[in-house]
Amino acid sequence: MKVLLKNAIYLNWQTLEFKHTNIIVDGSNVQFVDDSQIPQEKFDTIDCTGKIVTKSFVVGHHHAYSALARGMGAPKKNPNNFNEILKYVWWTLDKCLNKEMVEYCGLVTAMACAKSGATFAIDHHASPFAVKGSLDILAKAFDTVGVGHLLCYEISDRDGDKIAQEGLEETDAYLSKNQGLVGLHASFTLSDETLKKASDLMLKHKSGVHIHVAEDLYDQEHCLETYNSSVVERLNDFGMLNPSKSILVHCLHLSDKERELIGKSPCWVAQNTDSNLNNNVGYFDSTGLGKNLMLGTDGMHSDMLQ
Numbered sequence: 001m002k003v004l005l006k007n008a009i010y011l012n013w014q015t016l017e018f019k020h021t022n023i024i025v026d027g028s029n030v031q032f033v034d035d036s037q038i039p040q041e042k043f044d045t046i047d048c049t050g051k052i053v054t055k056s057f058v059v060g061h062h063h064a065y066s067a068l069a070r071g072m073g074a075p076k077k078n079p080n081n082f083n084e085i086l087k088y089v090w091w092t093l094d095k096c097l098n099k100e101m102v103e104y105c106g107l108v109t110a111m112a113c114a115k116s117g118a119t120f121a122i123d124h125h126a127s128p129f130a131v132k133g134s135l136d137i138l139a140k141a142f143d144t145v146g147v148g149h150l151l152c153y154e155i156s157d158r159d160g161d162k163i164a165q166e167g168l169e170e171t172d173a174y175l176s177k178n179q180g181l182v183g184l185h186a187s188f189t190l191s192d193e194t195l196k197k198a199s200d201l202m203l204k205h206k207s208g209v210h211i212h213v214a215e216d217l218y219d220q221e222h223c224l225e226t227y228n229s230s231v232v233e234r235l236n237d238f239g240m241l242n243p244s245k246s247i248l249v250h251c252l253h254l255s256d257k258e259r260e261l262i263g264k265s266p267c268w269v270a271q272n273t274d275s276n277l278n279n280n281v282g283y284f285d286s287t288g289l290g291k292n293l294m295l296g297t298d299g300m301h302s303d304m305l306q
Contacts, residue, residue: 003026004024006046006048008021012054024038058122062123062297062298063299067106098130099137101127110144114147116301116303125154126154126185132170135153135174135178154183155168155190175201181208181210187213195234209246210246211240213250214254216281232262235248243266246267252284259288268294274297274306
């Protein structure tokens with residue numbers, strides 16, 4: 001049935017202009033009409049008086065696996081820095097997830113997205129003790145709600161070679177039959193061997209990577225000390241900046257050379273203001289990064305207007 005959005009305030013997402021109108025939605029066809037132009041036929045009518053109607057949002061970087069964190073107990077140690085936040089909060093939480101919890105994480109996140117006007121989410125998933133099949137479970141949960149998705153599994157060496165290999169295998173299996181990305185945690189938890197395997201998967205499936213980049217200064221310090229390179233240069237050496245599908249998340253602590261590399265590449269940068277402030281890791285500066293910029297929530301919520 002056609003939907004009539006009556007008495008709407010329409011915000012043009014390209015020009016940011018407002019206009020009072022009625023909107024008829026018939027599948028993918030959208031028509032703007034005055035009161036006198038409303039056809040005399042049956043509609044599913046929604047009174048939008050006092051409400052703004054605009055194009056739906058995309059969450060450019062999400063973590064559905066953290067959806068059940070609300071109300072969880074305090075960590076066993078009060079974190080003093082970003083690494084300890086990861087260790088005592090998120091890397092503790094992700095190890096608790098089983099397949100049923102992954103499903104509910106997906107359902108809760110997708111419903112929160114839909115409620116907040118986001119109809120598509122680019123998600124970065126982790127469940128180290130429930131890797132196999134986790135992306136299919138997450139995809140089904142999003143599909144159940146009706147929210148589009150671009151998924152990846154967070155490959156990392158932080159939990160050992162076996163789980164890293166499971167992440168690579170899950171990625172390969174999922175990308176063999178679905179659109180998606182090659183998920184990577186961050187440079188400081190990835191060996192050269194694992195990065196090479198991930199790069200090979202990226203090329204095999206003609207995809208891109210989805211990775212946290214220089215979210216905290218430690219990422220750069222570790223990379224320089226261990227590999228004598230900056231984070232972005234290291235990723236570039238593995239060809240990960242080449243695909244237009246690649247997403248570099250955060251990008252807070254960058255050198256001018258790194259900015260130049262990103263700016264000349266076709267990849268995307270996803271910045272997450274709420275998360276940066278919450279973790280006290282720094283402020284985003286888009287200087288030199290080009291035009292391929294988007295916004296994410298980093299799993300803190302699903303509201304792109306918050």
